[in-house]
Amino acid sequence: MWLRNAFMVKNYGYLHSRFMYKCFSAVAFVLEKANIGETIEIKGWVKNLRVQKELVFADVNDGSCAKRLQIVIPKHLKSDSLTYGSSVHITGTLSKSPRGQLELVADKVNVIGKCVVLDGYPFNPRTSHPPEYTRQYLHLRSQTNYISAVLRIRSTVTKLIHEYFDSKGYLNVNTPILTSNDCEGAGEVFKLQPDNAETVKAMMQEGKDNDTVYFGSKTFLTVSGQLHLEAICRGMGDVYTLGPTFRAENSRSRLHLSEFYMLEAELAFCDKLEQLQYAIEDLIKYIFNKTWEKHDLDFKLIDKENKLPLWVDKKFVTISHIEAKSILDKKGLTVVDDINKEQELALVEHCGVPVFVVKWPKCMKSFYMKECLEDDAKVDALDLLTPITGEVVGGSLREDDYEKLKSKLPSERLNWYLELRKFGNIPTGGYGLGLERLLQVLCGVSNIKDTLPFPRWPHNCDM
């Protein structure tokens, strides 16, 4: 009798225990684990309602899975407030419909919160609203199929990332969001200061201004945790971080956000680019396979045509930057400066699987990247290109020679980073993976703004 007393059912099991101290069951639990004939209590939202002569059929979802539980309600139990969008508390007996579908035959129906569509509820039943429309209602859009499916998948991907790195012995490190290093060249940054004028006034000292008064130096939102990860890597071995990063670019493309999540890993004693490539490929295939195992129905909610891409069983291709340019030349897509988005996608199509582009010209990449042994005009850097987004991962071996790094250091503020090469130094390599872009590839979502609950981009930060 798992519904009676919250404190007695502690170990009942997974999806039920979610609700153990609340004395009702998750829809996912009912659909997977409950038995015909059992008395069941659920709470959720009415997603569809069909009124017949003597019976009312309500489809209820509570967010715990993609599916809805069909509720059979005798007409006399239907109040006026039982409508599409209302929240309900239902008690009944689990049964099988004549067609063999699980359904709950209600004997108690309580409407918790009404939903009067005419009062301005933006979503209609049996309607698939386009993403541009739902994006206007960020506070309500997790009530739609599309976004709820994406958010369930995002939650699972996050969990899989932590599981994967833990199983490989990596340490999870929270690199700082606030930094006085502007991570030279990685993009435009936001600076910050206290909002309260009183605080600024009270802390003001000679030689300081509003930008520097609080921390003593100008402070920015991080664009990457890499440099800090390298510090911990040199004390503790393999490390990773998964957290928000920021760009103050005036870009409104379907691939850019002002705030996005980046997975960054740094591998200790790593001295070959192939080691990094192996690590990246293994991780991505793990995420794709495991997520599809659990969320096939969510993927179908996003797009009926969705399927696990064939390339998850194939080896990724590796080509040098020179080879990439030559392939694109032959296609009439001559590279002028950097390889652009159209060219990235053409390379992926050409190869039929995700592509590592390696051995980049030194002048195109960051100061901390290691020169190739066989050609010091090139660096041991990689970009991983995939369908839909093009670049989804960037990585490199790090310059571990003290003198070489010193000669390339863009600022004295980074002397701490240089000093990491001085005491018990080791070779390391690492990469950064854009979580939202990976979700675009995984879910087949064309606009990055639909891969996270509250997207921020220029002119859009309303909540």
Add this chain to the structure above:
Amino acid sequence: MWLRNAFMVKNYGYLHSRFMYKCFSAVAFVLEKANIGETIEIKGWVKNLRVQKELVFADVNDGSCAKRLQIVIPKHLKSDSLTYGSSVHITGTLSKSPRGQLELVADKVNVIGKCVVLDGYPFNPRTSHPPEYTRQYLHLRSQTNYISAVLRIRSTVTKLIHEYFDSKGYLNVNTPILTSNDCEGAGEVFKLQPDNAETVKAMMQEGKDNDTVYFGSKTFLTVSGQLHLEAICRGMGDVYTLGPTFRAENSRSRLHLSEFYMLEAELAFCDKLEQLQYAIEDLIKYIFNKTWEKHDLDFKLIDKENKLPLWVDKKFVTISHIEAKSILDKKGLTVVDDINKEQELALVEHCGVPVFVVKWPKCMKSFYMKECLEDDAKVDALDLLTPITGEVVGGSLREDDYEKLKSKLPSERLNWYLELRKFGNIPTGGYGLGLERLLQVLCGVSNIKDTLPFPRWPHNCDM
């Protein structure tokens, strides 16, 4: 033969697989799983060195665990660069010392990176440096026993939090860091703007200033993800978030940071404070028990006297705000405004276990908290007080009555939050737990700055 080929040993197992594509083993793996007589390769740092007549003994740690592996090195293999602090690559045969201790008898010793203490390395062998000292060397301090132990524990606690909520069916939600809501009253905030003057100029419009040009409205760093969590909770059920939050206070106490991690959970269909209390107590006991199972040696590295507190097996005490004041009165610690830190710790000592203080005067708490049914001058809020830090969790039931909330709403900017009560509304409750404070309690660390890798506080954001 797990060391020969990286790609053939994919499924060898946990701590070895960390290094599978690198052809060497983690110290933790060697100490737990390897067999006497096996040929072993490790990479790590020399933490101690004892030179005898014919042999050199080196203790090597690689960050994978608290322990060190003793290496026995024949004198002719010792180069001058093999010193305390150097990074090494050792090959040898696993053996047992006459005392029964595992040791690696080296036949190849390669120093990867030197460490010349006289060049300015701040740490000395066999020395326990005080936290205030190591805090001056944030980039190197993960090489010390104390901080490496804390960071291993922190990584495990993070993992346990994700595991716990996943097992209960909560959705992991990334609430935004950037927000135009300043979360009225929760503390002083940082505001932000693009650093690049060109970007500001290019985006400038009439009626805007530097603070509003990028997003269209003044934008802050979040002080809490609660309001956003409530939005997703009303679409998808139980949710949680674990991420950075910010305070622009001019506080340099041992309990405050400008950037810190907060775990926030919101429970759907929650209408009793006891449900929240049960959830919080269960989570904290889970974290304490599981972390101690795995990290007993790390806890001892931090402080030899560390032990799992007796209260993890006891029920937490619940008292009302009025009872708390009366207890403190009798102790001569009369409460004037809010209960202060000294008084919080006195209450914990009085009760002998962590204490929930409930039923707070409405005027002392936030606008979104639900009035008590039996007394509308009080709200259904809780603080959880523990030893060392005092308050470590704050939570409440949320006002779910549209009209009542409307009358208390501090700003029109929060109309979206009010509207959550309009369509399929449900009762919810939730809490926020300060991760660093929990780590202080768990590890017995008196200063919060030593619970995370890169602490930020006024005048301190140097990297």
